[in-house]
Amino acid sequence: MARTLPNVIVTGTPGVGKTSHCELLAERTGLKHISINDVVKTRECHEGWDDEYQSWVVDEDKLLDAIEDEVKQGGCILDWHACDLFPKSWIDLVVVLRTDTATLYDRLSARNYNETKLQENIDSEIMEVLLQEARESYDEEIVVELQSTSAEELDTNIDRIEAWLTQWKENNGSSTEAA
Numbered sequence: 409m410a411r412t413l414p415n416v417i418v419t420g421t422p423g424v425g426k427t428s429h430c431e432l433l434a435e436r437t438g439l440k441h442i443s444i445n446d447v448v449k450t451r452e453c454h455e456g457w458d459d460e461y462q463s464w465v466v467d468e469d470k471l472l473d474a475i476e477d478e479v480k481q482g483g484c485i486l487d488w489h490a491c492d493l494f495p496k497s498w499i500d501l502v503v504v505l506r507t508d509t510a511t512l513y514d515r516l517s518a519r520n521y522n523e524t525k526l527q528e529n530i531d532s533e534i535m536e537v538l539l540q541e542a543r544e545s546y547d548e549e550i551v552v553e554l555q556s557t558s559a560e561e562l563d564t565n566i567d568r569i570e571a572w573l574t575q576w577k578e579n580n581g582s583s584t585e586a587a
């Protein structure tokens with residue numbers, strides 16, 4: 409069944425601004441923000457807690473099962489620091505947020521991340537790990553890289569995604585539906 413609303417992934421290194429973008433985007437468009445971190449925790453899609461990395465060890469099959477019905481209906485914004493596990497057939501746009509190293513360092517330090525976790529995330533951003541993952545997993549025309557260092561960039565990014573959504577609805581014959 410064709411979706412009448414698209415599904416969007418907002419991804420990037422932890423601290424780059426995914427939650428900030430998804431919350432604003434959901435408010436402005438009516439699309440549903442699905443925080444995968446919350447799903448993993450509340451629906452127990454994990455195999456326990458990793459003390460070194462201070463994060464859950466995710467059970468990807470269980471996670472996909474947990475969100476499949478909802479996502480297949482369309483109109484979801486998937487917010488996570490990984491993207492390659494979501495089937496291509498589910499996804500219409502992949503937004504990869506980026507920021508510079510100094511900004512990311514400040515944001516993650518403010519969260520009191522331990523040294524291992526902080527360094528791993530900084531390295532990941534420098535190596536463009538998420539951007540590569542997105543480009544390898546989805547068609548290049550649906551992958552968009554956006555800067556998220558300033559509040560102005562956040563606003564511009566939301567405007568761009570909103571404009572893309574309007575266009576998607578026109579192209580898919582759902583422009584008269586409520587967002």
Ligand SMILES: Nc1ncnc2c1ncn2[C@@H]1O[C@H](COP(=O)(O)OP(=O)(O)OP(=O)(O)O)[C@@H](O)[C@H]1O
Nearest residue numbers: 422423424425426427428489515556557558559562
């Ligand atoms: N474009 C931006 N301009 C200014 N501040 C930003 C921007 N994006 C994010 N921030 C700030 O950076 C911090 C981290 O943002 P946020 O929680 O949205 O990141 P995240 O990518 O969702 O992190 P995580 O993956 O850990 O959930 C917050 O304090 C937020 O206000």
